[in-house]
Amino acid sequence: MSPFLASLLCARVGTDPVEVQSFLSPRLSDFADPSSLPGMSPAVDRVCKAVFGRERIVVYGDYDADGITSVCLLLTFLRDLGVAADYMLPSRFVDGYGLNEARAREIVESGYNLVITVDCGS
Structure with missing residues (x-):
């Protein structure tokens, strides 16, 4: 992932690995x-x-x-x-x-x- 995309991701969901994983690979149970x-x-x-x-x-x-x-x-x-x-x-x-x-x-x-x-x- 480019540094630019990483900064957008951090701004959107933060730096918590669980939140990042949930955002990038959502499951039905996440909704x-x-x-x-x-x-x-x-x-x-x-x-x-x-x-x-x-x-x-x-x-x-x-x-x-x-x-x-x-x-x-x-x-x-x-x-x-x-x-x-x-x-x-x-x-x-x-x-x-x-x-x-x-x-x-x-x-x-x-x-x-x-x-x-x-x-x-x-």
Whole structure:
């Protein structure tokens, strides 16, 4: 590892060897339990209801790199489950940041039953 990368790593996680190892080679057990997030259980129930009920789902994300990546990951997962999910990515020049009223209206008028937002400050 270059000295520059080593200094970035130390600034990010410190110099504790256990912390460095955990950062460089994370295990699933290193992450917090997602079920501990507030509202996770009802959200999972709602998505399951939509998937099993073959409801129309749209994934709405941000226009930046992590927003597009988030949309792709979730859309791939849903489609692997056999869900005919769609996606929407806003225009930063027209829509601004996040889900706005005009786009929400468009989603409702298009007949979607569930919108899942990713990387929208949500």
